Amino acid sequence: MSGDDDSNGWQLTESDPGVFSELLKTLGVPLIVDDLYSLDSESLASLQPLHALIFLFKWVSTSSDSMSGNYDPEFPGFFAHQVVNNACATLAVLNALGNIPALKSGSQLTQLLEFTNGMDPQTRGLVITSSDWLREAHNSLSPPSAISLDGLGLPKQTEDAYHFVVYLPFMGFLYELDGLKPHAVSHGSYNETGEGWLSRAREVIENRIATYPPGALDFSLLALREDPLPLIQAELAELQAAGKQAEAADLVVKLESETSKRNRWNFENSLRRHNHVGLVHSLLVALAKAGKLESAKERAKGIMKERVSKAKSKGEAMDES
Amino acid sequence: MADSGTLLAFKAGRAFRREGTNFVDPSPAKGAILLRREDDLLHLMWKNRTSNEVEEDLILFPSDATFLKVSQAPGRVYVLKFSSSNQRHFFWMQDASSVRDEEFVNNVNGFLMDPDYEASWGSSSQPSTSTSTAGASQSSAPSNFQATPEQLAQLQQLLTSAVGSGAAPPSNVSLNDILTPANITPLFTSHPDLIPTLFPHLPPDLPMPPSPEVLQRIISSPQFRSAVSSFDQALRTGLLGGLVRGLGLPEEAGTGIEPSSQKATLWMEIHMKNIELSLTKYDVTRHLAHIFHGPGYLDPQEEPINFEVYLYDHNRLGRGALTLPNISIATQFLQEYGQQEDGLAPPKSCVVGQQRIRFAESYNEPRSDIIEKITRLPFQDPSVAEGEENRSFHLQSHNDRYFISIYGIPLPSKPEADLCHLTLVLRLFVSFADQQPIYLSFDDFSVLLKFVP
Numbered sequence: 001m002s003g004d005d006d007s008n009g010w011q012l013t014e015s016d017p018g019v020f021s022e023l024l025k026t027l028g029v030p031l032i033v034d035d036l037y038s039l040d041s042e043s044l045a046s047l048q049p050l051h052a053l054i055f056l057f058k059w060v061s062t063s064s065d066s067m068s069g070n071y072d073p074e075f076p077g078f079f080a081h082q083v084v085n086n087a088c089a090t091l092a093v094l095n096a097l098g099n100i101p102a103l104k105s106g107s108q109l110t111q112l113l114e115f116t117n118g119m120d121p122q123t124r125g126l127v128i129t130s131s132d133w134l135r136e137a138h139n140s141l142s143p144p145s146a147i148s149l150d151g152l153g154l155p156k157q158t159e160d161a162y163h164f165v166v167y168l169p170f171m172g173f174l175y176e177l178d179g180l181k182p183h184a185v186s187h188g189s190y191n192e193t194g195e196g197w198l199s200r201a202r203e204v205i206e207n208r209i210a211t212y213p214p215g216a217l218d219f220s221l222l223a224l225r226e227d228p229l230p231l232i233q234a235e236l237a238e239l240q241a242a243g244k245q246a247e248a249a250d251l252v253v254k255l256e257s258e259t260s261k262r263n264r265w266n267f268e269n270s271l272r273r274h275n276h277v278g279l280v281h282s283l284l285v286a287l288a289k290a291g292k293l294e295s296a297k298e299r300a301k302g303i304m305k306e307r308v309s310k311a312k313s314k315g316e317a318m319d320e321s
Numbered sequence: 322m323a324d325s326g327t328l329l330a331f332k333a334g335r336a337f338r339r340e341g342t343n344f345v346d347p348s349p350a351k352g353a354i355l356l357r358r359e360d361d362l363l364h365l366m367w368k369n370r371t372s373n374e375v376e377e378d379l380i381l382f383p384s385d386a387t388f389l390k391v392s393q394a395p396g397r398v399y400v401l402k403f404s405s406s407n408q409r410h411f412f413w414m415q416d417a418s419s420v421r422d423e424e425f426v427n428n429v430n431g432f433l434m435d436p437d438y439e440a441s442w443g444s445s446s447q448p449s450t451s452t453s454t455a456g457a458s459q460s461s462a463p464s465n466f467q468a469t470p471e472q473l474a475q476l477q478q479l480l481t482s483a484v485g486s487g488a489a490p491p492s493n494v495s496l497n498d499i500l501t502p503a504n505i506t507p508l509f510t511s512h513p514d515l516i517p518t519l520f521p522h523l524p525p526d527l528p529m530p531p532s533p534e535v536l537q538r539i540i541s542s543p544q545f546r547s548a549v550s551s552f553d554q555a556l557r558t559g560l561l562g563g564l565v566r567g568l569g570l571p572e573e574a575g576t577g578i579e580p581s582s583q584k585a586t587l588w589m590e591i592h593m594k595n596i597e598l599s600l601t602k603y604d605v606t607r608h609l610a611h612i613f614h615g616p617g618y619l620d621p622q623e624e625p626i627n628f629e630v631y632l633y634d635h636n637r638l639g640r641g642a643l644t645l646p647n648i649s650i651a652t653q654f655l656q657e658y659g660q661q662e663d664g665l666a667p668p669k670s671c672v673v674g675q676q677r678i679r680f681a682e683s684y685n686e687p688r689s690d691i692i693e694k695i696t697r698l699p700f701q702d703p704s705v706a707e708g709e710e711n712r713s714f715h716l717q718s719h720n721d722r723y724f725i726s727i728y729g730i731p732l733p734s735k736p737e738a739d740l741c742h743l744t745l746v747l748r749l750f751v752s753f754a755d756q757q758p759i760y761l762s763f764d765d766f767s768v769l770l771k772f773v774p
Contacts, residue, residue: 280552282522297499
């Protein structure tokens with residue numbers, strides 16, 4: 001799934017909640033993406049209001065992905081095909097955002113969604129992919145790659161080619177939106193009471209995971225949800241004003257953990273955007289000036305030797321270059 | 322910026338006058354004109370972009386030369402004319418668009434008149450259409466610039482010097498294994514003064530101020546490690562030497578990322594003065610080889626240190642540049658033989674012929690082609706090189722007919738290497754009618770020469 005020559009300028013991004021959330025911020029959407037570690041009711045409840053689940057897994061072409069649910073060629077919502085592989089993360093986000101009712105978003109996204117109204121999935125996918133501002137927003141968090149290795153025909157290191165599938169409710173049905181499938185997939189209606197669409201989604205996802213031999217599937221779950229930060233801050237202010245210290249204390253803890261998560265995201269994103277050639281260079285110079293570069297080199301040689309002989313004994317082919 | 326190496330660069334090919342006519346035939350080779358300031362001298366170089374060799378290196382004195390459009394020739398042909406001689410060098414613009422021709426020519430002439438000229442560039446520096454790599458649009462944030470070839474060359478040079486001088490390809494060492502937290506963390510306690518030199522290179526939009534703790538976090542972060550991996554891959558695939566990207570952009574013209582505090586740490590080039598005028602570069606090299614391959618410098622395990630001596634303008638000025646592959650060697654050498662801070666004579670002297678050569682730090686970036694040569698090739702006995710030069714000169718002036726046959730011989734580069742690289746040696750046998758065969762060897766920079774009878 002590497003297609004680097006038809007990357008059309010879309011760079012590969014990490015599938016990290018911090019990256020997604022930053023993209024949402026750029027799109028002017030007041031939602032965030034969080035890691036979802038468990039599908040149990042408590043975990044899901046703590047993330048409400050929750051708009052979509054994103055299931056991502058390492059694509060292995062030999063994996064059998066037996067189809068559950070039914071194609072719905074008449075799906076009235078937003079569904080776009082994945083036309084450029086590197087754009088898969090952003091495409092999944094759009095497939096989710098395009099189906100959230102009354103979504104607040106920046107003008108560019110609003111216009112894009114309006115413009116693609118009524119288009120077939122393939123055309124939608126093409127429009128999205130040729131959207132310069134969207135591509136820039138997408139690329140802004142991939143490393144500036146001081147040396148671009150794309151399109152140079154280099155032996156590719158095995159890349160993490162993740163595939164993204166969105167699960168969300170639309171007009172009373174649970175839909176699965178997979179940019180590589182021809183149509184949106186309907187998993188039927190769900191009971192509006194209790195957990196609503198989430199319990200149906202849980203079922204579908206757990207069944208899907210069960211079709212793979214245990215441990216064979218490398219997957220992650222993400223939740224697309226309302227940004228809780230402003231809500232927590234507002235509630236906290238209220239409680240403090242009303243003198244309810246005990247509840248306020250609980251919320252303070254929540255606020256702190258949410259804030260430190262955002263700080264971590266900001267830190268990681270600033271590293272992602274940065275061209276590290278200067279730092280790498282000055283680190284090597286610092287090691288040299290401290291007279292430690294030679295010994296570091298010697299150790300590194302030894303490590304490399306070990307690695308090579310281990311790989312050889314495993315019979316793996318080392319890439320020549 | 323006034324003291325940096327490359328002043329400007331743009332794509333251009335050469336053209337040559339057809340003997341006895343007024344016609345000039347363009348040579349199709351893809352190249353570039355580079356204007357460089359080395360020491361106090363202005364160089365106009367023509368570099369072949371395919372082989373990356375500098376094939377023409379002209380030293381220009383102020384007001385001696387002008388760069389003019391040839392109006393009688395169709396197309397974008399220019400001539401470098403000298404007032405001091407009849408020399409003419411013809412060039413033709415190779416950038417697809419002629420939009421910037423005038424800008425480049427004006428700046429070239431500016432420098433030709435006055436070496437302290439400050440280049441002026443148009444307000445919109447649009448990248449030329451021929452940069453095809455990494456289609457991602459250049460973002461407006463200055464921190465998103467791509468590393469210049471000079472930076473990458475310096476990086477490669479530092480790394481290959483870490484590997485050891487000589488022909489060892491950098492494939493036996495990975496940058497990832499050198500820049501580990503385990504190697505870097507001790508610096509915080511042993512050399513705390515070095516740490517602030519790293520701060521200017523941290524992301525400008527970090528959510529917290531730079532500090533040793535933040536630096537630690539960054540070095541262990543997956544984002545940094547992944548950046549290191551991608552540099553590592555680029556170094557190993559030899560991308561750095563051959564990359565010529567975005568030629569013609571003002572950013573190319575030697576902008577370093579280093580703030581002034583870093584300037585002094587990047588030299589590997591030593592400036593030489595007071596060289597006796599009758600000497601050749603081989604004389605100087607021979608003498609320096611005694612030093613660099615003698616006690617105190619040569620590690621018996623390692624291969625002899627390779628270095629390059631370049632004398633400006635065939636030593637008409639008694640000045641030159643010594644390029645070394647390694648900061649520690651250069652430091653040591655300067656401590657012993659170089660200009661001292663207090664102005665006193667250095668502890669040791671290097672006398673070649675009748676004069677003592679004076680050595681001092683050069684603030685120029687070493688030429689990337691020289692760096693490549695000394696880090697990839699083993700040290701060559703100057704007498705051998707001298708002999709070859711004399712022989713090849715002799716051949717050029719000889720009118721005999723030659724019998725030429727070409728052999729290709731594959732050889733392992735280093736028998737004991739874990740990873741063997743098959744290298745191809747191309748040899749050209751030239752023999753005179755009744756004389757001994759003379760060998761002209763053509764080597765690719767990544768190849769060790771071996772004699773096969």
